[in-house]
Amino acid sequence: MNSLVKKLSKSHQDCPECPSPRVIQQFFDNLLGLLFPDYAPELLKEEAQVEAKIEELKFQLSRILIKNKHLHGKDGNALAEDFFYHLEDVYELIKKDVQAMFDGDPAAKSLTEIVRCYPGFFAIAAYRVANLLYNSGVYLIPRMITEYAHSRTGIDIHPGASIGEHFCIDHGTGIVIGETTVIGNGVKIYQGVTLGALSVDKEDADKKRHPTIEDHVVIYAGATILGGNTVIGANSVIGGNVWVTKSIAPNSKIYYQAKMYNPDSEQTDTYIIRSQG
Numbered sequence: 001m002n003s004l005v006k007k008l009s010k011s012h013q014d015c016p017e018c019p020s021p022r023v024i025q026q027f028f029d030n031l032l033g034l035l036f037p038d039y040a041p042e043l044l045k046e047e048a049q050v051e052a053k054i055e056e057l058k059f060q061l062s063r064i065l066i067k068n069k070h071l072h073g074k075d076g077n078a079l080a081e082d083f084f085y086h087l088e089d090v091y092e093l094i095k096k097d098v099q100a101m102f103d104g105d106p107a108a109k110s111l112t113e114i115v116r117c118y119p120g121f122f123a124i125a126a127y128r129v130a131n132l133l134y135n136s137g138v139y140l141i142p143r144m145i146t147e148y149a150h151s152r153t154g155i156d157i158h159p160g161a162s163i164g165e166h167f168c169i170d171h172g173t174g175i176v177i178g179e180t181t182v183i184g185n186g187v188k189i190y191q192g193v194t195l196g197a198l199s200v201d202k203e204d205a206d207k208k209r210h211p212t213i214e215d216h217v218v219i220y221a222g223a224t225i226l227g228g229n230t231v232i233g234a235n236s237v238i239g240g241n242v243w244v245t246k247s248i249a250p251n252s253k254i255y256y257q258a259k260m261y262n263p264d265s266e267q268t269d270t271y272i273i274r275s276q277g
């Protein structure tokens with residue numbers, strides 16, 4: 001017991017001022033409530049209240065970044081200023097995602113429903129906020145934000161992924177989008193989709209390991225698309241449970257056609273690839 005006390009005491013002493021997950025989660029929840037009143041615990045009825053909330057959150061973020069300089073090596077105040085300077089762009093992007101999720105789901109009755117209920121909204125909003133920080137050279141805090149969304153929604157989007165406008169996730173549980181994934185505009189994906197690496201060698205850390213999904217591709221539930229050189233051409237449809245490790249031409253439809261069990265037949269399951277048109 002004495003040795004455990006000693007070990008724990010040393011690890012507490014050695015731990016830099018790590019931001020706890022709870023601090024980061026609170027910051028993100030408050031930010032989301034500022035951007036989307038449907039998500040806010042209390043409405044900000046006056047412009048002055050909005051301004052005050054922005055200043056409060058900017059102060060919180062700069063405190064976190066200043067206290068944790070070892071995570072980025074930069075000026076925390078300048079990073080926080082820069083983050084809030086670009087926040088309007090992120091806000092506009094998330095609004096387009098909300099519209100895409102509304103347009104993409106016949107079951108959605110209102111934009112409010114998307115913000116209040118859809119896991120895709122929460123996960124994409126977390127990704128967009130995290131990606132803004134990630135692109136300014138801060139790494140651990142964005143990972144904590146997207147992991148918070150992962151724990152809430154089951155949707156795992158790496159903050160380093162690059163995702164275009166009007167991104168739609170419906171249902172979403174079990175989605176994995178890797179660090180070097182590139183996704184174009186107007187892409188729609190369903191639950192259980194993996195955009196992953198073909199191999200997970202540590203030496204490949206600086207390489208593009210995850211696929212590129214071009215504009216207006218739809219990927220149905222459970223599909224797995226792997227590899228940094230794999231490109232899914234624009235306007236393609238990837239069917240449920242399909243496993244793809246090679247590029248697919250634009251306008252393709254690829255789906256897995258399961259055969260019914262027939263004891264008199266030798267037939268096995270087949271993949272079908274064909275062009276739309």
Ligand SMILES: CC(=O)OC[C@H](N)C(=O)O
Pocket residue numbers: 176177178179195196197198199200209210
């Ligand atoms: C999504 C995925 O393939 O993850 C594997 C590994 N974490 C990597 O980034 O390569």
